[in-house]
Amino acid sequence: MRFNRTLRSFTVLGSLVLAVIARPSNAQVDEAMLSAAYIYNFTQFTTWPTGGLADSKLVVCANGESALGIALASLNGKIVSGRAWTFGSLSHGDGPSGCNVVLVEEGKPLSKQTREVLNSDRPVLVISNSTLDTQDTVIRLVTDGNHLRFDINNREAARRHLSLSSKLLQLARTVL
Template structure:
């Protein structure tokens, strides 16, 4: 059992590191590429309740015009936790209730449907890239000392019926 835990730990660490290295052809990597890798890898270690993923697809909704949205779109078709990864533009999504991952950026326009979805306990992994003042997010990505870091709100994850790997929790800067 001890070996399997060590293997899981190193697998998580390797996957996050691999995600960080996917586009390291230059000395400096675009922050949106790194943020997309973090988001993709975080979904790898998130478990949704049975029946929450429509068509067994993992649908990420994000601003389709942002650099982060474009980078996440490049991951479409990959497998995330055994589910095909798909991306939809949040601004064109009239029903954010079908989104399994909702990525909020500073320039995200909040429709009534999106605001209602964020206030609900629907199983959606809400990831914010900015300080919203309140915490409707499960994960918040941010840059600190030229590094991307993340905080996790375990209470929000539980309210949304999401299970986060203990190894993922151990990699977070803060677990609230």
């Protein structure tokens, strides 16, 4: 009998200690998957000019070896405005010809062909997660504390003949 009371006391004490020591933990979200989800949603709120997209696919290009590139590739086959999401890798110096979306990643070298696309006025949605000021970027993903935010350069979108939804513009941290 006395043993049972002692056991219960230790059990209650142990539970209290665990409750004090244990901290509530927030579910961790994979940053690459979260960024890929943002990019997927950006494409849903972007309108390309007539003839700016292939009939059956939306080609999204990024470094296929990066975590974000892998996350974007995992979206293959998803439908965006009636077109199938198709991932194109920019790894190993492959050029972005035929890309509708180009992701410029922090610390990843750009091929000559990618630089040419960035400097052109082709209807390509250029997205960057670089902290460097990239004037050819339409949307820049920014990590702000524990939050992922984005800035929009609407002038660059217009130069590229892209139209961004007013809903997307309202959600942006800043719009130029």
